[in-house]
Amino acid sequence: MWFTWRRLCQNTDLAVARRPRYTVVGRDVMVRGTALRPIPPRLGVPKINRLGAGLSVRVRLHPGQTPAQFIAATEAIVHAWRVHSVRVISPERGEVLIVATARDPLAGDPVRRLYPAPRFMAAVVGRTGDSSAWTIDLRKVPHWLVVGATQSGKSTLLAAFVTHLGAQPVALVGIDCKGGMEFSLFVERLSALATNRREAIGLLNALTAEAESRMAMCRAAGARSIWDLSDDQRPVPIVVLVDEIAELYLSGATLAGRKEAVECSTALLRLAQLGAALGIHLVVAAQRFGSELGPGVTALRAQLGGRICHRVNDEASAEMALGDLSPDAIAVAQAITEDEKGVAVTTIGGHWVRARSLLLSPDEVRHYAALNADRRPDLPDLAAAVKAGGGPHD
Numbered sequence: 001m002w003f004t005w006r007r008l009c010q011n012t013d014l015a016v017a018r019r020p021r022y023t024v025v026g027r028d029v030m031v032r033g034t035a036l037r038p039i040p041p042r043l044g045v046p047k048i049n050r051l052g053a054g055l056s057v058r059v060r061l062h063p064g065q066t067p068a069q070f071i072a073a074t075e076a077i078v079h080a081w082r083v084h085s086v087r088v089i090s091p092e093r094g095e096v097l098i099v100a101t102a103r104d105p106l107a108g109d110p111v112r113r114l115y116p117a118p119r120f121m122a123a124v125v126g127r128t129g130d131s132s133a134w135t136i137d138l139r140k141v142p143h144w145l146v147v148g149a150t151q152s153g154k155s156t157l158l159a160a161f162v163t164h165l166g167a168q169p170v171a172l173v174g175i176d177c178k179g180g181m182e183f184s185l186f187v188e189r190l191s192a193l194a195t196n197r198r199e200a201i202g203l204l205n206a207l208t209a210e211a212e213s214r215m216a217m218c219r220a221a222g223a224r225s226i227w228d229l230s231d232d233q234r235p236v237p238i239v240v241l242v243d244e245i246a247e248l249y250l251s252g253a254t255l256a257g258r259k260e261a262v263e264c265s266t267a268l269l270r271l272a273q274l275g276a277a278l279g280i281h282l283v284v285a286a287q288r289f290g291s292e293l294g295p296g297v298t299a300l301r302a303q304l305g306g307r308i309c310h311r312v313n314d315e316a317s318a319e320m321a322l323g324d325l326s327p328d329a330i331a332v333a334q335a336i337t338e339d340e341k342g343v344a345v346t347t348i349g350g351h352w353v354r355a356r357s358l359l360l361s362p363d364e365v366r367h368y369a370a371l372n373a374d375r376r377p378d379l380p381d382l383a384a385a386v387k388a389g390g391g392p393h394d
Helices: 002-011 067-072 074-081 154-165 182-189 197-221 255-278 297-303 315-322 327-334 362-371 380-388
Strands: 022-025 029-032 054-060 085-089 095-101 122-128 133-137 144-147 171-176 192-194 238-243 280-286 306-309 343-348 351-357
Touching: 002 074, 067 074, 067 085, 067 095, 074 085, 074 095, 085 351, 122 154, 133 343, 133 351, 144 154, 144 315, 154 182, 154 238, 154 280, 154 351, 154 362, 171 182, 171 197, 182 238, 182 362, 192 197, 192 380, 197 238, 197 255, 197 280, 197 380, 255 280, 255 297, 306 315, 315 327, 327 343, 327 351
Parallel strands: 144 280, 144 306, 171 192, 171 238, 238 280
Antiparallel strands: 022 029, 054 095, 085 095, 122 133, 122 351, 306 343, 343 351
16 A cells, blocks of 8 residues: 555546646746646555454545545555455545455355344344444434345345344334235234235325324423433334335326325325334335336435445436435446345445345244244234225225
8 A cells, every 4th residue: 555655646646746737937928737746645554444354544635635536546546455445435624534445245155143233223234345233223314215126135134124123122014015925024023014005005094193193292292202202101113114115106097096106105205204203214125216106206215314225227226226425336336246135335324335134044034023023012003004904995
């Protein structure tokens, strides 16, 4: 790193001249030139990462330089330092942190180690690119969007999420319009499960009524969220898992189908807007999640602050999930191959990282669901709403 730094900065235009580029010759002539020995930014002392997966080093920027210049040069840094990957982060003004990974910690055998949850309403679902635990914390980011092509790892991620979160006193509610095939593995841990759109409408309407009841409870107690209530007053948190959300938005050719799609869209958007403070959280999975699904999709996506993008079939799908992060996150998501099952790009701490979800066999998922079945809160109103269904009838 030290040996190649000066030449690397010169070749990537990261070094700057001591003197200005413009020199006045005479009275009316200004000559622009490039210094023969430009000065590279000051490279700090490289430090071994916490888990030994690589090195990190701080770089002091010259006046006028921005982190974008270093982000653009990451590919050149990878080849110059002969490492697997390089990430550039700007933790402080005037500095960038270059994190170099020597080898890919997500390659090889699937992740099977079980990590303990760091706190309530958080689940460790795998491992990140720097070998640390991949945590989905619903207290920090209340709603999540999971995007990926078929067999890219969405179901594996949801199974790991339910397995770890199921050990906590949390109500898990599922909407699986593929007849309940995906969620059948952990149905014993679910407080309610909708397997078609009419059942989903009934469940979403019941969740909306539950949200309004919790709002009245917080208003009466003078609290801004359920987390401000005492332990004996606080209602149980509810996590709503939606698999293949496109099935809820398909309107079809009938008037009844279009009304059902609008009703689903409206209910999901209300839960996303109001649920964070009321202990109602959404985890939505989809192959694509764009405006072509129908009205309200873009507004719902804006409320899903947590983003996870597995392997996708086109650039537009990656842009839908990661477009508001950075262009290099989209490029990294597109680089995920078919052999990298469970690998995804996600948001952690305001930055994107590569991560891989925990691989559990179907028998293991059923075992943990049965083991945690006694932690399942009874929500009779939601279960009754699923049986009653909802929406317009033909």
